[in-house]
Amino acid sequence: MSEPLDLTLREQAAAIAAGEVDAGELLQACLQRIEERNPALNAVVETFPEHSREMLAAAPRGPLHGVPIVIKDEWPLPWRAQRFGAAEMLAETEPGESGPYRALRDAGAVVVGVGNMHELGASSTGNISVYGPARNPWNPERCPGGSSSGPASAVAARLVAGAVGADGVGSIRYPATYCGLTGLKPTFGRSAMAGHHMAAISTTIVSGALCADAADCRLLDSVLFGEELRAGTPDGLRIGVVRNEVSEDVAPAVREACEGAIEELRQETGGEVREIELPELAAATLATVLIANSESLGGVTPERLNHLDPELSPIGRGLLKYRVLLPAIATIKAGQVRAMARRTLARVFEEVDVIAWPTVPAVAPPLEAPLVELPSGTLTADEANVRGGALANLTGIPAISVPVGSSEGLPVGLQLQAPWACDELLLDAAEALERANGRRWVEALPPAARGAEPLEA
Amino acid sequence: MEGSNQSDDFIAAGLASYGIEADEIELAVIGAAHQTFWPPILELLELDTSQVPSEPDPDLSQAPPSR
Numbered sequence: 001m002s003e004p005l006d007l008t009l010r011e012q013a014a015a016i017a018a019g020e021v022d023a024g025e026l027l028q029a030c031l032q033r034i035e036e037r038n039p040a041l042n043a044v045v046e047t048f049p050e051h052s053r054e055m056l057a058a059a060p061r062g063p064l065h066g067v068p069i070v071i072k073d074e075w076p077l078p079w080r081a082q083r084f085g086a087a088e089m090l091a092e093t094e095p096g097e098s099g100p101y102r103a104l105r106d107a108g109a110v111v112v113g114v115g116n117m118h119e120l121g122a123s124s125t126g127n128i129s130v131y132g133p134a135r136n137p138w139n140p141e142r143c144p145g146g147s148s149s150g151p152a153s154a155v156a157a158r159l160v161a162g163a164v165g166a167d168g169v170g171s172i173r174y175p176a177t178y179c180g181l182t183g184l185k186p187t188f189g190r191s192a193m194a195g196h197h198m199a200a201i202s203t204t205i206v207s208g209a210l211c212a213d214a215a216d217c218r219l220l221d222s223v224l225f226g227e228e229l230r231a232g233t234p235d236g237l238r239i240g241v242v243r244n245e246v247s248e249d250v251a252p253a254v255r256e257a258c259e260g261a262i263e264e265l266r267q268e269t270g271g272e273v274r275e276i277e278l279p280e281l282a283a284a285t286l287a288t289v290l291i292a293n294s295e296s297l298g299g300v301t302p303e304r305l306n307h308l309d310p311e312l313s314p315i316g317r318g319l320l321k322y323r324v325l326l327p328a329i330a331t332i333k334a335g336q337v338r339a340m341a342r343r344t345l346a347r348v349f350e351e352v353d354v355i356a357w358p359t360v361p362a363v364a365p366p367l368e369a370p371l372v373e374l375p376s377g378t379l380t381a382d383e384a385n386v387r388g389g390a391l392a393n394l395t396g397i398p399a400i401s402v403p404v405g406s407s408e409g410l411p412v413g414l415q416l417q418a419p420w421a422c423d424e425l426l427l428d429a430a431e432a433l434e435r436a437n438g439r440r441w442v443e444a445l446p447p448a449a450r451g452a453e454p455l456e457a
Numbered sequence: 458m459e460g461s462n463q464s465d466d467f468i469a470a471g472l473a474s475y476g477i478e479a480d481e482i483e484l485a486v487i488g489a490a491h492q493t494f495w496p497p498i499l500e501l502l503e504l505d506t507s508q509v510p511s512e513p514d515p516d517l518s519q520a521p522p523s524r
Contacts, residue, residue, distance in 0.1 A: 189518035203517060283504060286497045302475045318486025321479055325471040325491075330498045336506040342521045343510070349520075383493065396517030420519045 005029050006449075009067060009161035009216035016066040023066025023110070027056055030068040030112050034159050037448060040140060043153035044070060044113035045131040051079050055110045064223060065108030070115045070154045070163040073131075074147075075100050075207070076195050077111060084197070085117035085129040085147065087311030090299040090320070091197040098195030100164045100207050100224060107223040115163055116150030119316050120296075123147060124174040124360070124385040125370040128313050133367055136178055137448035138410050142364040143381065145175025151210045152179040158449040161211065162220045166196070168205035169292050170359075170389025173401040176210055177413030178364035180403045180444060182430055183210045184217045187421050188396035191224040204292050204393040213442040214402070214430035221423070234428040237271035240352030242278050246388045249376045250361040257405025257412040258358040261433060265356070268436035269429070276348050276355065281391065284341040287334035288390035293323045294331045300324065342395045349419040354429055356416050359401040360385045363410035392417055400426040402433055403441035411441070464491050 004012060004021045015021035031049055038044050052068070059065055075098040076082050082093055097105075104111060116134040118126045126149025127133045134149040136142040137157040144153040148165030152175030155163050165172040167185040176183025191207045193199045209220035222229045239262055241247060247255070266273050278284075300320070308317050348355070361384050362372035370381040392399035398418055405412035414433070418425045434442055468487055472479055479487060512521055 187518055282497075283501055286494075286501055289494075290498075290501075302477045305475075305477050314482040315486050318479070318483040319490060321472065321477055321483060322487045322490045322494075324475055324477065325468065325487075326494075327498070330501055333501050333504065333506060336509045336511070337501070337504070338515065339512040339521070340506070340509050342512065342515065346520045346523070396515075396519075420517075 005033055006158055007161065008213065009211055010219050012067045012161055013064055013219070023056055026066060027052055027068055027110055027112065030160060034113060037157050037159060041135045041137060041153050041157055041448060042132055043116055043134045043150045043157060043159060045073060045116045045150060046080070047113040048079060052110050052112050055105060059108040059110065060106065062106060062108035063219065064104065067109050067162070068112035068160050069104055069109045070113050070151055070160045071100060071104070071111055072115045072148050072151050072163070072165050073117045074121065074166045074196065075164070077101055080114065082197070083130060084121060085119045085131070086316065087130045088309035089120060089197070090304060093197055096195055099192030101195070103192045103223050103226060104164070109223070112160060115148065115154055118146030118149055119313055121147040121168055121171060122316065122319060124170055124382050124389070125365070126175060127367045127370055128315060130311060135367070136364050137446035138180065138364070141366055142410060143178060143367050143370050145178030145364065147171040148175045148210060152176060152181055155179070155181055155210050155212065156446055156449060162216055163210045164207055164224065165210050166205055166207050167393065168202065169288055169386060169393050172208045172210060173359050173389055173399060173415060174385055176401040177359040177411060180411030180441065180446065181210050181212060182214050182217050182403065182442065183401050184208045184221055184423065184426065185392055185399045186221065186225065186423050187398045190421065190423065191221065192226065198296065201295050201298055203295065204288065213434060213439070214427045218427045229424045229427060232424060232428045234269050234353070234425060234432055237265065237269035237354065237429060238352040239266055239271055239273045240276040240348060240355040241273055242276055242281070242357060244281060246281065246357045249374050250358050251363070251372070251374060251407065253407035254358050254362060254412050257407065258414045261404035261414045262356050264436035265429065265433050268432045274352055276352060278344060278348070280337055280341045280344060283337045284394050285387050285390045287337035288394040289386065290326060290331050290334040291338070291394070294326060297323055338394050341391065345395055345397060353425065354416045354418050356414060357388055359388060359413035359415040361388070363407050363412060388415060396420055398423040398426055400430055402430045404433065404437070405441065406444070464488065464495070467491070
């Protein structure tokens with residue numbers, strides 16, 4: 001058998017259940033590997049071996065019995081309040097049992113560490129955090145993606161086989177793409193959210209899995225959903241594509257890989273590709289940003305803004321203050337755009353089963369200067385990435401990022417979006433894509449996961 | 458230049474009206490954010506949404522009701 005830590009999530013669970021792997025030894029090996037590989041990656045910001053061992057000792061014989069999992073710094077644990085990657089988060093937090101924690105515990109999983117994240121969840125890059133940035137296992141000088149930077153980096157480096165992230169504006173799918181993983185943003189409301197500091201007010205954020213492949217996401221997301229996400233066969237898949245900036249203002253190598261993957265998916269499923277129109281896409285992107293930003297203002301007062309923790313980054317401080325200047329009329333319009341986009345999608349999904357475009361238009365940019373070169377010119381990664389990631393959060397539909405290629409030695413991801421509550425179809429389609437390319441991209445390992453030498457940061 | 462002055466005025470007046478202080482670096486961040494967001498916000502405000510059926514408190518876990 002391979003090194004147990006290098007098994008997939010489902011293989012780890014099966015090996016423990018069959019008595020082939022000792023869960024205590026797996027936990028110890030996992031902690032050891034974090035100690036060895038994490039210093040160069042900063043993916044995991046805290047471990048708590050005693051609490052992990054206690055979880056294991058009390059773990060029920062559930063579907064993840066004894067399997068180590070990393071959870072993003074966005075969820076409280078009974079022994080630790082979340083910090084949201086920030087020195088200050090303008091919300092009261094305390095240790096507690098979040099929904100994802102309970103789901104993991106009840107499935108028998110062992111929370112082995114907390115994953116780094118972009119400060120306040122406010123970027124697709126992961127290059128700013130109170131803990132210092134997480135790094136991309138494919139190249140430690142590149143962004144790991146955000147805001148679920150640590151969970152993605154940890155899984156890509158095989159510190160663990162699965163991690164729980166959160167996605168408010170693409171925050172699972174961007175790091176999944178940058179780190180070469182599969183990441184599912186569930187249908188709004190379908191996965192565990194209790195205990196999140198914005199659970200009562202956010203209309204965009206969901207919890208979800210980041211794993212090496214779709215079958216592992218199916219297992220971990222089944223736990224987060226509290227229901228089995230059954231596998232199906234996406235025969236005759238009708239794949240919708242758009243001809244606008246999300247598919248065309250894209251780095252040539254990314255475009256080529258994604259167009260190739262769409263064709264492979266069509267062939268594998270015996271399906272067809274249809275062009276669709278999403279006229280509100282640009283407005284929907286802005287609407288998502290406006291809604292997500294205004295929903296986070298609940299705990300803000302001028303007094304608090306005048307006494308922000310000096311350890312909060314200047315960008316974080318400036319953006320928090322800018323949010324109060326966003327006009328209410330724009331947020332109201334954003335709500336109307338949301339209604340328009342949802343109706344358009346409902347119509348489109350009568351014609352197609354999934355919508356496909358590149359998750360992000362360029363591979364992971366440098367940590368020091370997260371800019372991307374596109375046919376239209378140089379953009380910040382955030383400006384470029386939000387175009388493709390926001391629609392699912394605005395409208396509530398599920399979306400998945402699947403690795404489909406490589407450029408400059410860095411992964412490329414294709415995003416598939418499906419109708420509300422059709423999360424299973426996305427996993428089915430992702431598995432079809434894996435079959436079509438011989439699992440080449442889900443099995444590709446970054447240097448940091450190939451073993452021996454820790455990367456130099 | 459005029460646009461830039463208008464932005465500076467908007468930011469300064471907006472923050473002042475709330476009694477929010479900002480240092481030079483924060484003002485630079487706010488200015489950059491404003492440059493990014495304000496033009497599309499103005500476009501958004503021009504968007505004709507009069508025919509959009511309202512969906513107050515939408516249930517985002519499912520498709521909008523067909524009407």
